[in-house]
Amino acid sequence: MQTVATLVLASGNAGKLKEFNALLSPLGFDVRPQSDFSVSEVEETGLTFVENALLKAREASRISGLPALADDSGLEVDALKGAPGIYSARFAGEPKSDARNNQKLLQALSECPEGQRSGRYWCVLVYLRHAEDPVPVIVQRSWEGEILAHPRGEGGFGYDALFWVPEQAMSAAELPAEEKNRLSHRGRALQGLVDMLQVVHG
Numbered sequence: 001m002q003t004v005a006t007l008v009l010a011s012g013n014a015g016k017l018k019e020f021n022a023l024l025s026p027l028g029f030d031v032r033p034q035s036d037f038s039v040s041e042v043e044e045t046g047l048t049f050v051e052n053a054l055l056k057a058r059e060a061s062r063i064s065g066l067p068a069l070a071d072d073s074g075l076e077v078d079a080l081k082g083a084p085g086i087y088s089a090r091f092a093g094e095p096k097s098d099a100r101n102n103q104k105l106l107q108a109l110s111e112c113p114e115g116q117r118s119g120r121y122w123c124v125l126v127y128l129r130h131a132e133d134p135v136p137v138i139v140q141r142s143w144e145g146e147i148l149a150h151p152r153g154e155g156g157f158g159y160d161a162l163f164w165v166p167e168q169a170m171s172a173a174e175l176p177a178e179e180k181n182r183l184s185h186r187g188r189a190l191q192g193l194v195d196m197l198q199v200v201h202g
């Protein structure tokens with residue numbers, strides 16, 4: 001297949017990289033992880049997903065000299081006033097650990113009854129043509145769900161085993177990968193981004 005574009009993925013998260021590859025490779029994108037260029041993790045100092053995604057994309061593009069795609073995402077839980085939000089990756093502190101983050105989430109909701117455990121994943125994608133691109137392409141999507149009281153399923157990453165998807169009657173970790181990519185915050189944001197790239201950049 002003809003390569004439509006080469007880009008660097010500004011993420012060190014193996015779960016995200018797997019999902020991006022599955023979605024972008026069939027569309028003809030040559031997707032390179034930022035580790036190929038020894039891009040190190042930037043400090044995520046923003047107060048919004050979009051600021052953090054911009055910081056990540058800019059750094060990856062600056063170091064690699066390629067267009068960059070960054071994802072800043074997280075889980076917003078209503079009963080926790082939106083936490084862990086932009087702090088989802090480091091909810092239980094450093095070093096980042098999905099297992100400890102999940103434990104902390106269960107603990108924080110231990111008194112919260114069924115029916116009051118609503119939440120959503122957010123994904124903000126930023127695409128930069130180059131490090132100083134003044135016209136970033138930005139797409140944000142959410143995915144509604146409920147936080148389970150016990151983990152279910154082995155797939156996905158992050159909080160997926162605790163994220164119940166009512167329409168499918170499964171946790172995100174029980175959904176087949178293609179199904180998660182079709183429904184998820186990241187999958188739908190990426191679809192939106194690809195559509196916008198065709199309009200904005202031809």
Ligand SMILES: O=P(O)(O)OP(=O)(O)OP(=O)(O)OC[C@H]1O[C@@H](n2cnc3c(O)ncnc32)[C@H](O)[C@@H]1O
Nearest residue numbers: 011012013071072073074075088089157158159160
């Ligand atoms: O910044 P990069 O290098 O991309 O990797 P990261 O894991 O630090 O990524 P974020 O800063 O964007 O934090 C997002 C966190 O939100 C959670 N998360 C986001 N999308 C998710 C998904 O599809 N399934 C499960 N958890 C998700 C998960 O805990 C991630 O670590």
Ligand SMILES: [Mg+2]
Nearest residue numbers: 013044072089
């Ligand atoms: Mg991060």
